[in-house]
Amino acid sequence: MYRLIVFILVLLITADIAAQQQGFGIVPNKKYLWFGGSTKAGEKKSVKPVTQAPPFCGKKRRAAGNQLPLPFGVGIHGIYYVQAYEASDLTMSQQTDNEEKITARADTMYQNTTSGELKVTIRPDIWIFPFLNVYGIIGYTQGMTNPELMVPYIILDIPNFGEFKVDVPFEISDQLRYHGPTYGAGATISAGFGSFFGLIDYHYSVTDPNDLDGKLYNHFFSPKVGILLGGKSKKSTGSFWVGAMYISNNHTFKGELLVEDIAPELVALIGEKADYSGTVTSLHPWNFVFGGSWIFNDRHNFVLEAGFFERKQVSFSYNFRF
Numbered sequence: 001m002y003r004l005i006v007f008i009l010v011l012l013i014t015a016d017i018a019a020q021q022q023g024f025g026i027v028p029n030k031k032y033l034w035f036g037g038s039t040k041a042g043e044k045k046s047v048k049p050v051t052q053a054p055p056f057c058g059k060k061r062r063a064a065g066n067q068l069p070l071p072f073g074v075g076i077h078g079i080y081y082v083q084a085y086e087a088s089d090l091t092m093s094q095q096t097d098n099e100e101k102i103t104a105r106a107d108t109m110y111q112n113t114t115s116g117e118l119k120v121t122i123r124p125d126i127w128i129f130p131f132l133n134v135y136g137i138i139g140y141t142q143g144m145t146n147p148e149l150m151v152p153y154i155i156l157d158i159p160n161f162g163e164f165k166v167d168v169p170f171e172i173s174d175q176l177r178y179h180g181p182t183y184g185a186g187a188t189i190s191a192g193f194g195s196f197f198g199l200i201d202y203h204y205s206v207t208d209p210n211d212l213d214g215k216l217y218n219h220f221f222s223p224k225v226g227i228l229l230g231g232k233s234k235k236s237t238g239s240f241w242v243g244a245m246y247i248s249n250n251h252t253f254k255g256e257l258l259v260e261d262i263a264p265e266l267v268a269l270i271g272e273k274a275d276y277s278g279t280v281t282s283l284h285p286w287n288f289v290f291g292g293s294w295i296f297n298d299r300h301n302f303v304l305e306a307g308f309f310e311r312k313q314v315s316f317s318y319n320f321r322f
Contacts, residue, residue: 032230032237033195055127070298070321073125081247081313082116085280087147092154092257094274102270103157110150113280117143117249119182131191137184141207141216145176145253145280154262168263172276174255180209186220197239198225212252213277219248222289240292245307250281284310
């Protein structure tokens with residue numbers, strides 16, 4: 001990671017800059033690779049931007065013959081992923097007739113917990129510099145947490161009596177769904193040389209779900225390296241990349257269970273039903289990703305990406321620039 005950051009910083013101060021049109025930043029001496037070799041970039045006519053600035057020093061750079069990104073864009077982005085989690089802090093509670101709360105906790109659990117999310121967002125963006133793009137996020141998230149827990153015993157806390165260990169093994173196997181609006185912001189730093197480029201993307205989003213306690217706070221961080229692709233005609237071009245992605249999306253879950261399924265003798269004490277809740281933490285926040293983009297022209301492009309190993313994911317985006 002350290003070497004990649006140093007590499008990009010060196011590229012940012014390189015002279016004779018030409019910018020990749022659709023999201024890959026400054027690329028000095030840009031060339032497109034194809035099966036027949038490489039071909040020089042910059043021969044096709046570019047669309048005139050609606051304004052010369054942003055990006056910063058855009059007018060001066062274009063006057064010097066550099067190809068800069070169109071300054072503004074808007075895209076639709078979707079991502080779906082599933083990964084393994086570890087559940088913890090499992091508690092159960094029920095109100096008695098005299099309003100004194102009886103609670104239970106599980107100190108030990110055996111589990112196979114998974115969770116998945118589908119996010120679809122709209123992302124308006126702007127190029128501040130030829131190597132720095134910032135964007136907003138507004139959209140919707142739908143997710144599901146599947147706690148599959150085997151609890152060997154619980155610690156029962158009864159007001160005025162204290163705590164008691166109850167050896168009543170039981171299982172929780174549930175599907176807890178949630179959905180709600182999502183908003184946030186992000187930035188991409190990207191640069192390259194010749195036919196190769198690197199980029200680092202980070203964005204932060206907040207989801208306000210209807211069926212969970214509190215909000216979901218997500219961090220996405222992804223470094224990537226890739227190549228530029230294109231034929232001799234260069235009517236359309238593309239790219240291919242590999243990299244990694246970090247997702248931090250720990251959250252809570254809650255549900256309801258029948259006390260009789262735990263131990264029938266507890267029904268008289270706790271009641272017929274009890275609420276349960278807990279937290280889930282990602283076991284493997286990092287995974288590998290690979291993807292590609294197809295740039296139909298200066299205004300339109302499509303991106304498809306997949307993730308594998310510890311987290312399975314697929315994402316897509318369509319972008320329009322002006």
